[in-house]
Amino acid sequence: ETGVTQTPRHLVMGMTNKKSLKCEQHLGHNAMYWYKQSAKKPLELMFVYNFKEQTENNSVPSRFSPECPNSSHLFLHLHTLQPEDSALYLCASSLTGVGTEAFFGQGTRLTVV
């Protein structure tokens, strides 16, 4: 247990569905991240939030919409996804500062059908 909790652990959704992934940490971290991990592109950084402000969007399609209501919670809202979006979605958090390690959640295994 890393202190970063992701729900759900597994999700199957149709291309017309809307779903949300949730990430929660109570480690006192102020930076939170969404990563996509697939066979083709391991650990692809999607979004970064620092002190609730989005600081990075790595050219992610608009069908992925992040939300960070506070430093402890991070969401990834999904709508009209494509089968190629099937992947493991990992949330991570860290302190802000030089040399701070990232703590990963166990991930949500997403399958788009």
Next chain:
Amino acid sequence: GQQVMQIPQYQHVQEGEDFTTYCNSSTTLSNIQWYKQRPGGHPVFLIQLVKSGEVKKQKRLTFQFGEAKKNSSLHITATQTTDVGTYFCAGQETGSNYKLTFGKGTLLTVNP
């Protein structure tokens, strides 16, 4: 933007053989971190290197940070089946105080 390259992408060894993975950054790093992801698991922090030329050991694992702080290596001596997994390096660029850029990882498989 910063890029972190890692080689090899895959490595298969016989149990007892040594293993090395290499990491190179396009920019100077303030520190480099190594993570291990077991099959079906999530990345877990192993170690961090900060100083130029730094070498750290964890049992059979030896980590090095280059003099120019742009490259790093992880060496495992006498691999065991428990070493199986993907090893990622992650660099924190000088001037950044939180963002990590991960390499693509090296998947290590060990034949018993």
